[in-house]
Amino acid sequence: MRSDRTLTIVTRTLAVISAAIVVLVVGFLLRESTPALRQIGVSRFFTDASWHPRSGEFNLTPMIVATLVTSLGAIVVAAPMGIASAVFVNFYASRRLAAWHRTLIELLAGIPSVVFGLWGLVVLAPIVATFGGSGQNLFTATIVLGLMVLPTVALLSDAAIAALPREWIQGAAALGIGRSAIVGWIVLPGARRGIGSGIVLALTRALGETMAVLMLAGNIVEMPSSLLSPGRTLNANIALELGYASVGHRSVLFVSGLMLMLVVSAIIFLVSRQRGTRRDR
Amino acid sequence: MIDNGTVATAQHDRREFCVTVAVWCAAMSVIGVLIWILVDIAIGGLAEIDPGFLVEDVQNAGREGGIGPIILSTGLILVVCLTVSIPLSFGTAIALTERVGAETWFARNVRRSLDVLAGVPSIVFGLFGNAFFAMTLGLGYSILSGGLTLACMVLPILIRTSEQAIRAVPAEYRYAAAALGMKRTTIIFRVVIPVAMPTLAAGVVLSVGRALAETAALIFTSGYVARTPGSLLDSGRSLSVHIYDLAMNVPGGGSRAYATACVLVAILLGINMATSLLLRMTGLRHRSETGAAC
Numbered sequence: 001m002r003s004d005r006t007l008t009i010v011t012r013t014l015a016v017i018s019a020a021i022v023v024l025v026v027g028f029l030l031r032e033s034t035p036a037l038r039q040i041g042v043s044r045f046f047t048d049a050s051w052h053p054r055s056g057e058f059n060l061t062p063m064i065v066a067t068l069v070t071s072l073g074a075i076v077v078a079a080p081m082g083i084a085s086a087v088f089v090n091f092y093a094s095r096r097l098a099a100w101h102r103t104l105i106e107l108l109a110g111i112p113s114v115v116f117g118l119w120g121l122v123v124l125a126p127i128v129a130t131f132g133g134s135g136q137n138l139f140t141a142t143i144v145l146g147l148m149v150l151p152t153v154a155l156l157s158d159a160a161i162a163a164l165p166r167e168w169i170q171g172a173a174a175l176g177i178g179r180s181a182i183v184g185w186i187v188l189p190g191a192r193r194g195i196g197s198g199i200v201l202a203l204t205r206a207l208g209e210t211m212a213v214l215m216l217a218g219n220i221v222e223m224p225s226s227l228l229s230p231g232r233t234l235n236a237n238i239a240l241e242l243g244y245a246s247v248g249h250r251s252v253l254f255v256s257g258l259m260l261m262l263v264v265s266a267i268i269f270l271v272s273r274q275r276g277t278r279r280d281r
Numbered sequence: 282m283i284d285n286g287t288v289a290t291a292q293h294d295r296r297e298f299c300v301t302v303a304v305w306c307a308a309m310s311v312i313g314v315l316i317w318i319l320v321d322i323a324i325g326g327l328a329e330i331d332p333g334f335l336v337e338d339v340q341n342a343g344r345e346g347g348i349g350p351i352i353l354s355t356g357l358i359l360v361v362c363l364t365v366s367i368p369l370s371f372g373t374a375i376a377l378t379e380r381v382g383a384e385t386w387f388a389r390n391v392r393r394s395l396d397v398l399a400g401v402p403s404i405v406f407g408l409f410g411n412a413f414f415a416m417t418l419g420l421g422y423s424i425l426s427g428g429l430t431l432a433c434m435v436l437p438i439l440i441r442t443s444e445q446a447i448r449a450v451p452a453e454y455r456y457a458a459a460a461l462g463m464k465r466t467t468i469i470f471r472v473v474i475p476v477a478m479p480t481l482a483a484g485v486v487l488s489v490g491r492a493l494a495e496t497a498a499l500i501f502t503s504g505y506v507a508r509t510p511g512s513l514l515d516s517g518r519s520l521s522v523h524i525y526d527l528a529m530n531v532p533g534g535g536s537r538a539y540a541t542a543c544v545l546v547a548i549l550l551g552i553n554m555a556t557s558l559l560l561r562m563t564g565l566r567h568r569s570e571t572g573a574a575c
Contacts, residue, residue, distance in 0.1 A: 003464060003466045004464050004465045004466055006466070007375075007465060007466040007469070008376075008379070010372060011372045011373070011375040011376035011379070012376050012387070013372075014368070014369050014372030014373050014376065015372065015373040015376035015377065015387075015391050016391075017369060018369055018370065018373040018391065018395065018436055018440060019373075019390065019391040019394040019395065020394075021398060021433050021436065022394045022395070022397050022398040022401070023394070024409070024413065025398070025401060025405065025406070025409045025433070028408075028409050028412045028413050028417075029405070029408065029409065029412075031412075032408070032412050080307065081307050081310070081311055084303070084304050084307030084308060085307065085308050085311055087304055088304050088305070088307070088308035089308075091304075092301065092304050092305065092308070093308070101308060101312065103557075104311075104312050104315055105311070106553070107315065107550070107553060108311070108315045110490055110494065110549055110552075110553055111315075111318065111494075111546065111549070112493070112494035112495075112496070112521055112524075112545060112546075112549070113494070113496065113497075114496045114521045114524045114525045114528075114542070115318070115322065115524065115542045115545065115546060116318070117525070117528065118322075118524060118528050118538055118539070118542055119318045119321055119322065121528055122321075122325070122535060122539075123317075123321055147314060150311060154311075178293055178296075178297050179297060179300075179301075180296055180297050180300035180301070183300070184300075204400050207402065208400070208401070208402025208403060208404070208405075209402070209403075210402070210403060210404040210496075210497035211496045211497055211521075211525060214525075214529075215525070215528060215529060235402060235404045235497070238404050238407070238408065239404055239407070239497055239500060242407075242408070242411065242501050243500075243501065253408070254408055254412070257402075257404065257405045257408040260402050260404070260405060261401060261402065261405045264400050264401070264402060265397045265400060265401070267400075268396060268397060268399075268400040269396075269397065272393070272396055
């Protein structure tokens with residue numbers, strides 16, 4: 001039995017290492033952002049006049065707003081399309097078409113964000129530019145971001161719909177209820193939790209996305225006045241400035257990374273807890 | 282009465298028709314956009330690609346020459362990433378599945394922390410890798426830093442797929458092996474892992490896809506240098522970073538960015554097919570693992 005104990009010890013050690021990585025990530029973010037939090041303080045990230053790190057002005061608000069606008073906008077794009085895709089594969093498509101559709105959605109999920117960015121830059125931005133501006137603005141970024149997180153909504157909604165008891169749908173059909181009414185009154189309400197968590201997870205994806213937005217949003221730090229104005233998200237800001245940031249500036253970038261991490265983790269934690277309580281019931 | 286009935290039916294029919302059209306339109310436009318992207322990349326890229334492109338050195342900031350060193354760096358980053366992440370995640374998956382049925386306190390908390398890790402934005406991994414591997418451990422901007430950062434990033438998905446692979450092995454196999462008096466270690470290495478092998482491999486291939494697609498975590502860990510790396514401590518540019526750099530920082534680099542994107546997408550399509558082939562071998566479906574963040 002000694003070798004069994006070795007196995008337990010080795011595998012558990014590996015598991016502890018895997019679990020510790022997240023602690024390490026948070027630890028390092030905190031360590032690197034402490035100088036900024038100590039010397040500058042949280043309130044100045046919202047009250048400073050502007051974002052000019054070299055002259056000691058660290059207003060993050062425009063970037064926070066841009067991050068929220070693009071992420072929420074992406075959900076507005078992705079949620080209806082994703083849910084419609086899930087309904088399509090379960091109720092409207094033939095079995096073969098549904099299998100194809102699922103494969104293609106998974107393919108969409110696998111396309112790298114730089115490729116989305118490149119496509120947006122070369123194809124979509126010139127189209128958006130006909131509405132005015134250079135085409136590199138929050139609107140373009142939002143659309144592409146929506147396409148990127150769509151598979152998350154579609155696949156999770158699909159799973160939630162497929163998990164519904166078949167008797168509900170058969171029963172409704174036996175009552176002579178039409179297909180659209182079955183979807184609208186039985187399927188979507190029944191699967192609303194699964195669809196909801198799909199949308200929330202898509203939101204965390206959108207909040208965490210960097211490259212496509214960096215390539216498309218125009219990257220000018222200013223409070224966005226409309227969807228067609230350029231903007232810079234927190235993620236893009238880190239990617240643009242970490243390379244040359246001096247000590248204090250670098251620390252502020254870590255603070256913004258910490259903000260992102262905390263928001264995303266809080267959302268995921270809440271979703272997983274909600275799932276947990278449902279499982280217990 | 283009869284009139285009312287026909288009006289109601291007509292209304293129903295119309296609504297039914299409108300919903301059907303709307304659902305079809307939404308589904309088809311999603312697929313349409315995907316095909317648009319793929320065709321656009323293929324047309325723009327294939328025009329630029331010749332056999333030399335894949336092996337030649339990067340010249341004139343990428344406007345000329347090929348992507349030979351980039352492919353080498355990408356490969357090395359992947360090797361580092363997998364060398365670290367495969368043992369870690371297989372070990373963790375075995376630890377998480379050691380008790381059949383009820384979940385231990387230990388497993389629950391390990392899984393919870395992995396769920397959080399799965400949601401960490403890639404740029405945050407970039408910050409972490411820069412602070413920990415590049416600065417604190419003194420690896421600098423190097424392939425080693427990049428590979429290790431990616432290892433942390435793919436860990437949650439690799440553990441999840443490995444765990445599902447191990448769980449999918451019928452419990453009877455374990456019971457039968459245990460009834461023969463095999464030790465748990467022997468059962469795992471001689472029975473469970475061989476049976477789960479295709480699914481485990483599919484998980485690895487899936488993680489390779491994730492790692493290849495990653496850019497933000499690599500910019501500040503493995504760096505920008507486009508020369509052929511001499512060792513793992515040299516900086517090396519991955520395919521995705523190369524695309525980003527060509528598209529954003531090199532005026533006139535657009536067509537070469539397309540060519541590189543074409544190579545990357547082709548590799549990812551191959552990976553996608555390999556995954557589904559491996560999963561078909563086991564007869565398992567993989568709907569829940571891809572695309573889902575947690």
